[in-house]
Amino acid sequence: MTDSVDVNPIVLQRADPCVLRHDGQYYFTGSHPLYDRVVLRRAERLEDLQAAEEVTIWERHAEGPMSHLIWAPEIHRVDGKWYVYFAAAPDEEITFDAQDTDDTFNHRIFVLENASEDPFTGEWVERGQVDTGWETFALDATSLVHRGEQYLIWAQQAFDVQGHSNIYIARMANPWTLATSAVLLTKPEYDWEIEGFWVNEGPSVLVRDGRVFLTYSGAATGIEYAMGLLTADADADLLDPASWTKSAEPVFVSDPEAGQYGPGHNSFTELADGTPVLVYHARTYTEITGDPLWDPNRHARAQVLPFDADGNPVWGTPVPDTRPTPTSVEVLAPSGEAR
Known part of the structure; x- marks a missing residue:
């Protein structure tokens, strides 16, 4: 089979997509539009993920802190085990009044673990909430294993920082426990990040040619949603904010000519050749x-990310669709057919 990115979207109606390539297979997860479960599918080619069987590996609790609005699962491999990081909220409505902030969601970050070689057959064990150091709206955790250390990077609200969420990093003692205090890497500050909402969220990391590229998404989730970028030297101390350079302009934005709006909450994967x-x-x-x-109808999409002669990503813009997409708000069956 030829490994390429020729068909888009790669999965219909799955927002916040995370794709992990492992042992010749692409493992995919993302937010289910009913926000009540964590799903997983796999295929040998990205274009085959849409037709791949989708398996529910975890469902929301009937009550309590993991019972409402299951968001943005990510699948990772750490020390030979599978981990899924996701955000969940309690069933009751909770709002914040500090510093006259707007009412917000009450999500926290949780972890699932599977020690099996095959995450579709092994048991998924709840490892509980990640204690990030304070109890506020927290979501969109991603894992980075770099120089033999695991780091967690996530979005969280802080009442001493204006806005809904900022990006933090910490080193981990194990995949569900932080070993260091959270370090603030970026907060909403540029005009493009505060359009609609003051948001930095959805971090993802690509390490390439001696540099660490950390993308994130900002603004509200409509046409204004866009991706930003932090960059660090791969040998630098990633827990030192001074190691990171923040781009003032977004790197990936809506493209009306391609008919694609609000691109963001990205992840990175690779073709068979790297x-x-x-x-x-x-x-x-x-x-x-x-x-x-x-x-x-936020659909999961993928495209090759080229680099220039200086090793900088050439982000380009979203490519047009090659697969039909729905326009109604009906939630499709996993195959993409109407229920």
Whole structure:
């Protein structure tokens, strides 16, 4: 089989996509539009993920802190085991009043572990909430294993920082426990990051040619949603904010000519030959009826990420669709067919 990125979207109606290439297979997860489960599928080619069987590996609790709005699962391999990081909220509505902040969600970060070689057959064990050091809205955790150390990078609200979420990093003692205090890497500050909402979220990391590229998404989740970039030397202390350089402008934005709007919450994977691939979600229309949270048509997409002669990513813009996409708010079956 030829390994390429020729068909988009790669999975319909799955926002916040995470793709991990392992032993010749692409493992995919993302936010289910009903926000009530963690799903997983795999295929030998990215273009085959849409037709791949989707398995529910975990479902929300009936009550308690893991019972509501299951968001943005990511799958990772650490020390020979599988881990899924995701955000969940309690069933009751909780709001914050400190510093006259807007009402917000009450998510926290949780971890699942599977020691089996095959994550579709092994048992997924709940390792509980990641204690990030303070109890506020927290989500979008990603894992980085670098120079033999595991780091967690995530988004969280802080009442001493204006806005809804910032990006933090910490070194880990094990895949569900931090070994160091959280370090603030970026907060919403540029005009493009505060359009609609003051947001830095959805971090993802690519290490290449001696540099660490940390992407994140900012603004509200409509057409204004876009991706930003932090860069560090691979030999630098990643827990030192001074090691990171933040780009003032977004690196990946909506493209009306391609019919793609609000690209973001990305991850990175690679082709069989090691070519980097950018994975992200986007919508194909701008007019949303009702609450955007319940519009299911953020589709998972992928495209090759080229680099220039100086080793800098050439981000480009979202490529046009080659696969039909729905425009109704009906939630499709995993195969992409109407239920």
